Amino acid sequence: MNRSIISKRVASILDDIQRMTNTLYAMNTTDIQRYPDNYEVLSTDAALRAEGIACRLRHLIYATTRIEKSDYLVTAADSLGIEVHYRDGIFEVILPGLGPKRKSWQKSEYLLEPLNAALMQYAKARAMPFFRECVIAFSHIYDSSLPERRVRDYDNLELKQIQDVIAAYVLTDDTGLLCDTYHTTELGEADQIRIAIMEKDHFPDWLKSRAGDL
Secondary structure (H helix, E strand, O other), rough: OHHHHHHHHHHHHHHHHHHHHHHHHHHOOOOOOOHHHHHHHHHHHHHHHHHHHHHHHHHHHHOOOOOOOOHHHHHHHHHHHOOOEEEEEEEEEEEEOOOOHHOOOOOOHHHHHHHHHHHHHHHHHHHOOOOEEEEEEEEEEEOOOOOOOHHOOOOOOOOOOOHHHHHHHHEEEOOOEEEEEEEEEEOOOEEEEEEEEEEEEEHHHHHHHHHOOO
């Protein structure tokens, strides 16, 4: 890639960064108590723009350096705070932030590619569990220091693409004939989603353990 093309792409990214900065300034001066809808629009715009910037920077790295995409995405997964665990018969994935709204699932690449890299890295290092009939439990954890009106209805969330990525590694099939899906909402120290997959006979004990965390 020649210098002129690189400069144009960097300039475009800088322009987006300036727009995101302006939106953040607007967020900082918006009264969230009086104008919650305005604040939501601004914060969503800033978040989506940031995700787009991150994806464009990734593509610039792939095109202009010798860094392999697969190696970079493992590092990105770690930077984002994506965690993968398998303990006591329960396979768990922890993702930063909240589940995307259906209407705003525009930057799936931002999260899905690092998630896939984290799962692939885990599979290389350890034997992966494999589930046929199971429960997939989504714990939606909201930062307790922020307003509770941020809590969303489950049917307003788009989680299928996340589930599909995980299913490719540990499930025979995520059809409803084999897998039950459960959602719970909790308050915690930071926004995150915890996705636990387990045999159905493990679910009652898992549910009791989560109740103890509320």
